[in-house]
Amino acid sequence: MARIRVLTVFGTRPEAIKMAPLVKELEKREDTFKSIVCVTAQHRQMLDQVLKLFRIYPDYDLNIMKPNQDLWSITAEVLMLMKEVFEKSKPDIVLVHGDTTTSMAAALSAFYAKIPVGHVEAGLRTFNKFYPFPEEINRVFADELSSYHFAPTETSVQNLINSSVDKKHIYKTGNTVIDALLHTIENNKADLSYIGLNPGLKTILLTSHRRENFGEPIRNICKAVLELVKRNENIQFVYPVHLNPNVQQPVRELLDGVERVHLIDPMQYAPFCTLMKESHIIMTDSGGVQEEAPSLGKPVLVLRTTTERPEAVEYGTVKLVGTDTQKIVDEVQTLLDNPDEYKKMSESINPYGDGLASKRIVEIIEKEFKKQE
Ligand code: UD1
Numbered sequence: 001m002a003r004i005r006v007l008t009v010f011g012t013r014p015e016a017i018k019m020a021p022l023v024k025e026l027e028k029r030e031d032t033f034k035s036i037v038c039v040t041a042q043h044r045q046m047l048d049q050v051l052k053l054f055r056i057y058p059d060y061d062l063n064i065m066k067p068n069q070d071l072w073s074i075t076a077e078v079l080m081l082m083k084e085v086f087e088k089s090k091p092d093i094v095l096v097h098g099d100t101t102t103s104m105a106a107a108l109s110a111f112y113a114k115i116p117v118g119h120v121e122a123g124l125r126t127f128n129k130f131y132p133f134p135e136e137i138n139r140v141f142a143d144e145l146s147s148y149h150f151a152p153t154e155t156s157v158q159n160l161i162n163s164s165v166d167k168k169h170i171y172k173t174g175n176t177v178i179d180a181l182l183h184t185i186e187n188n189k190a191d192l193s194y195i196g197l198n199p200g201l202k203t204i205l206l207t208s209h210r211r212e213n214f215g216e217p218i219r220n221i222c223k224a225v226l227e228l229v230k231r232n233e234n235i236q237f238v239y240p241v242h243l244n245p246n247v248q249q250p251v252r253e254l255l256d257g258v259e260r261v262h263l264i265d266p267m268q269y270a271p272f273c274t275l276m277k278e279s280h281i282i283m284t285d286s287g288g289v290q291e292e293a294p295s296l297g298k299p300v301l302v303l304r305t306t307t308e309r310p311e312a313v314e315y316g317t318v319k320l321v322g323t324d325t326q327k328i329v330d331e332v333q334t335l336l337d338n339p340d341e342y343k344k345m346s347e348s349i350n351p352y353g354d355g356l357a358s359k360r361i362v363e364i365i366e367k368e369f370k371k372q373e
């Protein structure tokens with residue numbers, strides 16, 4: 001039997017973290033699979049950090065990132081450039097991940113080439129096309145364009161069943177982010193000393209990068225940080241600031257040089273996992289962090305008003321707080337002052353996966369393609 005040619009396409013930090021375990025699993029099964037990796041490099045530095053950690057050497061690198069790029073250019077470049085990659089690599093299946101513009105445009109390009117697409121992290125929805133923007137429509141399109149849907153949870157399976165996608169190939173696999181998290185924590189001992197944290201203070205980890213939060217919302221988040229450090233002498237913030245200029249500018253303007261606020265560069269994944277583990281509270285608008293933190297038993301305050309990841313909200317370890325300054329201050333203060341409330345939110349749960357998602361996805365692909373022989 002000829003090997004199954006699997007082309008994995010990704011471009012940003014979160015896609016790379018979540019696709020890395022899958023690439024590694026395909027590489028392990030080299031008798032059955034020919035693994036081919038194409039990165040669009042929608043992110044450059046933040047993608048390369050992950051490639052280095054997982055020792056992934058792409059076969060194709062489209063290198064598309066431009067400073068302050070827009071959605072049109074990402075879409076057009078990925079759509080066009082993937083055509084040649086398909087012609088050269090001749091894949092049997094193309095794997096894309098989640099909801100980025102890389103994923104949507106690569107799936108569309110594969111559809112035009114009539115190559116089947118497998119969508120990893122399929123079926124997530126808020127049912128609001130502007131929130132998150134453009135991710136909600138990116139993932140709806142990626143699902144519509146795909147033949148194989150690898151859904152992480154029962155909720156995402158149901159979302160797909162209730163949608164117009166072909167129901168024949170919907171699989172509940174768990175989220176590969178938990179594969180990445182468990183592997184990274186087990187195999188890396190990270191040193192956080194460079195941040196200069198005071199071990200006597202409670203650490204609050206903050207990340208933020210969503211388009212909907214650009215402008216006033218991100219400024220409100222920073223103002224909440226200022227108010228919280230003023231009120232509480234026993235806390236410190238660490239904020240690895242996303243490289244997007246729309247994030248860098250307001251954050252640096254409002255928080256640079258503030259005592260007990262550590263603004264740092266985006267972190268390597270391994271130290272970031274260690275920092276999540278060592279934090280007291282996590283404040284974030286990130287999708288991936290919402291999935292990882294509950295496994296580590298950390299309370300998460302989500303700086304958004306909706307989420308496509310309702311499972312941990314239902315368990316009570318993740319809370320949607322939005323971006324109103326006073327609301328953020330009140331919610332953090334409650335967690336700092338009220339041990340019962342803190343305990344309720346810091347139970348360790350695993351609604352997103354068990355660390356075996358990549359293995360399941362690879363086995364499903366093998367079975368599906370053997371059937372077709
Ligand atoms: C993208 C995804 C978003 C995902 C996020 C993860 C889209 C439309 N958005 O958003 O879904 O949650 O990644 O972080 O697909 N930059 C660098 N170096 C880097 C990365 C970014 O300099 O390594 C700067 C560049 O100026 C770049 C800008 O950030 O133009 C924005 O990057 P882009 O991928 O367009 O948007 P994100 O907000 O990162």
Ligand code: UDP
Binds near residue numbers: 207240267268287289
């Ligand atoms: N992350 C990281 N370094 C950082 C911040 C985040 O490695 O400084 C990881 C985090 O653990 C998660 C992923 O990046 O796995 C989330 O990426 P991001 O928040 O950029 O995107 P989203 O998940 O919102 O699409």
